[in-house]
Amino acid sequence: xxxxxxxxxxxxxxxxxxxxxxxxxxxxxxxxxxxxxxxxxxxxxxxxxxxxxxxxxxxxxxxxxxxxxxxxxxxxxxxxxxxxxxxxxxxxxxxxxxxxxxxxxxxxxxxxxxxxxxxxxxxxxxxxxxxxxxxxxxxxxxxxxxxxxxxxxxxxxxxxxxxxx
Numbered sequence: 001x002x003x004x005x006x007x008x009x010x011x012x013x014x015x016x017x018x019x020x021x022x023x024x025x026x027x028x029x030x031x032x033x034x035x036x037x038x039x040x041x042x043x044x045x046x047x048x049x050x051x052x053x054x055x056x057x058x059x060x061x062x063x064x065x066x067x068x069x070x071x072x073x074x075x076x077x078x079x080x081x082x083x084x085x086x087x088x089x090x091x092x093x094x095x096x097x098x099x100x101x102x103x104x105x106x107x108x109x110x111x112x113x114x115x116x117x118x119x120x121x122x123x124x125x126x127x128x129x130x131x132x133x134x135x136x137x138x139x140x141x142x143x144x145x146x147x148x149x150x151x152x153x154x155x156x157x158x159x160x161x162x163x164x165x
Contacts, residue, residue, distance in 0.1 A: 001164075004074040004157030006150055008128040010065050010115075019062050026058025070128045072146055074157040076165045079136070081146060083117055083126055093136065093144070095162050101136045103155035106145060115147070134158070 010016075032038045034047045045053060064085070071090070073080040078094040081087075108131055112118035118125045127133060127147025134154045135145045148154045 001161075002073055002075055003161040003164075004072070004150075004154055006072045006148060006154070008070045008072075008147070008149060010068055010128055012129055015065075019065050022061050023054075023058040026054035030054055070126055070147070072148060072154065074154065074161050076161050078161075079146070079158065081126060086117060093138070095165060097138050097140075098162075099137045099139045101134055101155065101158055103132070103151040104135050105132055106135075107131060108147075112145075120145075 029040055029050055033040050033044065033050050040050070044050075067085065069084050071080075071082040071084065073090075078092055078096075078098065080090050080092050082090040106112075106125075108115055108118075108125070108127060112120040112125045112127070115127050115129060118127070123135070123143030123145055125133075125145040125147065127145070130147060130149060132149070132151040133145050133147040134151055135143060137143050146154075
């Protein structure tokens with residue numbers, strides 16, 4: 001039985017402004033070097049190289065971020081998570097491996113240096129946006145934080161699922 005489910009995507013406007021800089025810069029590079037014949041830089045790429053680079057970075061980066069997502073699910077087994085496409089398969093933290101958990105506000109920049117899969121001084125984080133999440137302490141002493149737009153509902157679902165199992 002599923003007690004909670006949440007899918008989060010990178011859809012922040014400022015982030016996309018930065019990401020879309022790469023295709024614009026790539027197209028400008030192709031225009032300047034391939035179409036106008038003006039080589040770019042002291043050690044320019046070949047025309048084929050700049051086209052390949054533009055496809056990989058200019059197109060690849062936005063496509064990667066568009067499809068990237070953090071999936072969270074609570075079942076009677078525990079907390080399931082997947083940071084696609086980094087994790088191809090869903091991962092599970094079983095309830096027997098969880099010592100404690102709590103919904104909390106955190107500072108993504110100060111504690112983890114940003115968003116994504118991050119390693120802080122005291123714990124690991126999986127987050128996409130915002131500053132709210134569920135902090136889990138495992139029985140082995142390590143901590144993992146999962147960012148959530150519904151962190152209170154996630155904590156309640158954890159409690160309900162744990163009590164039901």
